[in-house]
Amino acid sequence: MIRLEKICRTYQLGGQPVHALVDIDEHVEPGEHIAIMGPSGSGKSTLLYTLGCLDRPDSGSYWLDGREVARLSDEELTQIRRHLIGFVFQSFHLVPRLTAAENVELPMVFAGLSRSERRERVEAALASVALSDRIDHRPDQLSGGERQRVALARAVVMQPRLILADEPTGNLDTTSGRQILDLLDRMNDEGVTLVVVTHDPTVAQRADRVIVLVDGHIVRRLPGRDVVATANLFAPPQSREAPG
């Protein structure tokens, strides 16, 4: 599904170059569930946006579904995001003036699906996140957990094969967070590849594999079940000096 080779991404912050990603090599099989961990500023969001074709690497190669992303035009990347990828964000990113149904409908409106098809899919997607009774509510009439479930419905409504979640439970209480994670797991069980960025070990432990990023480098790879038990997760395993 995903292959990364020597991906580098540097951007300027206050005149200083920041090496967000340095020589990232990674391979993700279809249907895998990956968690990306790391302290803030470690480059994990940059990696996620690179995977989502929103950010372009400065160098290196990224193959998504057999196609090399660097060679694709903006329009082709738009098509990939539309049909292949679903995004879930920490801050939900719902359009405040639109109802739950309209938010879920949004990607389909711009993809040009017929109104009847859209209505069917909206109902199915909202039903799958148990929000059929909130269909005409605006985001400000919904709880945090409900908002993220709307966002989740929006992410899957175009039936993507890859879901990218950036701290999906970061703004939620434990119960709502667990609901979201259960839903994500269920989608993964149905065959969707899932990449979750998180700093929370209880989120990461659900993943098949966990990648730990520090300062743009992958410092550690470990199975999800080992995350909670691992002390000093963000320190490189063979490090001779403890980080300052």
Add this chain to the structure above:
Amino acid sequence: MTLADLFRFAIGSLGGHRLRTALSLLGMAIGVAAVVALTALGEGARRYVIDQFASIGTNLLIVVPGKTETTGIPGMVPGTANDITLQDAEAVARQIPEVDKVAPLVVGTEDVSYGARRRQVPVVGSTQEFEEVRKLSVVRGEFLPAADMERGRSVAVLGQKVAQEIFLGEEPVGKIVRIGGWRMRVIGVLAPRGVQLGMNVDDMVLVPVGTAMKMFDRRSLFRIFVQVRATADLEQAKGKVIRLFKERHDGEEDITVLTQDAVVSTFSQILGALTLAVGAIAAISLTVAGIGIMNVMLVAVSERTREIGLLRAVGVGRRQVLAVFLTEAALLSAAGGLLGLAVGWTAIEILVQVFPALPASPPPWAVGAALALSFGVGLLFGWLPARRAARLDPVLALASR
């Protein structure tokens, strides 16, 4: 994405900021209303002037003795140019089928007196036809008699002002006035009319043409007014009049035939240009409204940066983002344009109710231009914000606060 979906989405986001939408709509509406109302006023003024001329009669030919071009062959005996005569006028009336009425005109100045009051006024000699040709009417008594032209009866019709000044409220009809050395019976008083073709109708005296010719000892006419049956026949009649005179005057073309067309079209052109200028000035306010729309759209783009980031993330293309914001700007300005049209039109309707004499109505070209311009201005000034929205970096847009 279908056009209907695009419109629905754009209307939805405009509806999200009612006050801001309403204010920029208002700006555009004022601009369009100004264009519509001002051009309507200009057009009204133009039509008013044309109507004034038409009230004199647009189907009027005026025969003037002499040719205004430089003619004549050196060595020819001078003074052979014939005057225009009553017989000429009668010939025009008899021999040219397009001609409806002919009014000969003799003009002089004389003292008019009644009792001790005396007033020097223009004395115009003509016939009964003069009443219709010049659209005159009498308020009291009657107009000049329909006697044959050469018999000079001693009757006079007084202009409104002359009657007032000389008679001071006394009934003039039936009284005898002295005009120069002549005693004339007043048979009528003209309705007030004001200045027409450079002549103050209120301050003159009308007498039969034969009387005037005797009074001023003239054998020739000052003018012949020829009223043609249909305006469409004007040019044809003009040609026939010239040919007839040439025939009667030994092959010499010694008259000039004037039409009012030239005068009317000059006035019309001047006022048309004025309307255009006023409209163009009003159109500047459309530009100001366009800048207002640009401002609103720029604010909308920066406020909705996160939304734009999200749209890009869920697979909305740059061109679609551009289309969304351009559509919003265009809808805003087009709606403002329609509103302005309604306001401007209403204002003109009210004005016409108050001043019925002014035939003001917005010319179709101005309505079309104002609407097209408002729409175009919206697109033009919406372009920059829309392009900014389309070019946003999705990652930065998503992260913005």
